[in-house]
Amino acid sequence: MDGNAQLAALMREAGFLKDDGSVGLKVFARAVGQHANRTFTHTYVRRWLDGMVPRDAATRQAIVRALGSRLGRSIAVDEVGFGAALKVSPDLGLTYPNESADNVKTVARLWQGDLDSVSALLNAPANAAAWNEAALSWLVSTRQDVFSDTGKRKVNQADVDGIRSTTEMFDQLDGEHGGGHARRALIEFLRTDLAGLLGGTARDAAVQRDLFKAGAQATLLGAWMSYDAGIHGMAQRYFIQALRIAESTGDRLLGASILDAMSHQATFLGRYREAANLARSARMGTANAGSASAAAHFYAMEARALARLGDAAECDRAMSAAVREFERRDPANDPADWFGYFNESELAV
Structure with a gap:
């Protein structure tokens, strides 16, 4: 040796x-x-x-x-x-997985690489092509994922509730202290608790879908916290894998909310064309979802990116559409409850 x-x-x-x-x-x-x-x-x-x-x-x-x-x-x-x-590839997590099982393995390896402080991941910049591939793959997907029934870990509703409540706790810490405060603790929790559950089996398909939904939201939080901490290459990878986890649930609004977050990151990094495309993909993929709040937000994100591009005509078009959708929204009955914060003040900003 x-x-x-x-x-x-x-x-x-x-x-x-x-x-x-x-x-x-x-x-x-x-x-x-x-x-x-x-x-x-x-x-x-x-x-x-x-x-x-x-x-x-x-x-x-x-x-x-x-x-x-x-x-x-x-x-x-x-x-x-x-x-x-x-054996961590510098491209780990940038590809949108075809199979749900590959998605689970990839995100688990990302969490481990993060905990191991692998510099090829933590110091990597965002990859513009990866945004485009993920958005297109999600937008045109016709997959019907079949959850594994061979996992050794047996999953029940209590497991799902545990993931949700712990994610809410970390979300509260993030809001109070910023993403860098508890980011590593969240990743440790995801690697030790969530990874095993995602590879497990639930007798009830509804429980399995709820688990993946909770997993997507937890992974999304990890992406946001990494973004807030300035670890943009890792944040992008978490966004992409969270999007694939969300696809397995069949919840298009959840997936679109992740694309919306990716658009936010792309705008922050000065990749305005990609940011506009990500927002458009979110909107197009949820055209029949019945959420005027979500549509308004996606149009607003698109307008934000177009403004930075200096495209006044397209920016005005997107902003007009955002206002139109916002005025017809019904917050009490909107299926996209996570856009509840999107009020008149947010739109004005």
Whole structure:
């Protein structure tokens, strides 16, 4: 087995390792153990230096934190030589999956890569082509997903309620303190709790659909929090995978709300043409959904992007349509209840 030169170099830089490799292994083992809340010996450290990669994310994170604490800077998992073993493609999550099972595997790997601080994901910029592909795939899809009946985890309504209530708690924290405050804790929850449930089986198909709806909303929150924290490449990946989870539920308004969020991100990043197209896709995909509130919001998002493009005529058209849809809305009976905040003041803004 080849040695881990990257780990050795960082340990040497941090003062944990001398050139002959004979000093500091026990000290490093204790430092890692303090971050992992368990005991390691110098034998573990020697194995890591020999090239063994710890299987559990907690140990890998404890290693990078021990190094980061001594060096006074943040260390990513792949800087320690563990990135190749994680086999994380820099394109992970950018493709809109054809199969629901692939979607679940992809988003679980994204959550794990996020927790492992894989720099190829956390430092990646947004990809304009990925927005376009996801929007088109969702818009023209005629898939009828059949949920797995072979999952080992048995899912019930209590599981779904747990996902919803925990997501609401994180949403409240996000609103009070910003996305960077509890983002990692949310991703940890999604990786440890939601991933297993999405791969499980419910006896009642309605429960399974409710689970995927809750999963889409939780993944969407992770995308928003990543966006708020400035981690735009990861946020984009979460948006795309949340959109695919939403498609599995058959709830077109839920999917359109995710496209609406993607349009918001694209506008923020200066990709105004893509932002307008994402908003149009959301509107076109829900033309028969019966939600004037949603239609008004999609038109407004489109107008916002067109204004930044300097297209006055098309911007006026979209804004006129937004006002028209807004005036015919019926908030008490609107199926898109998550657009309830979209009032006169929001439209004016």
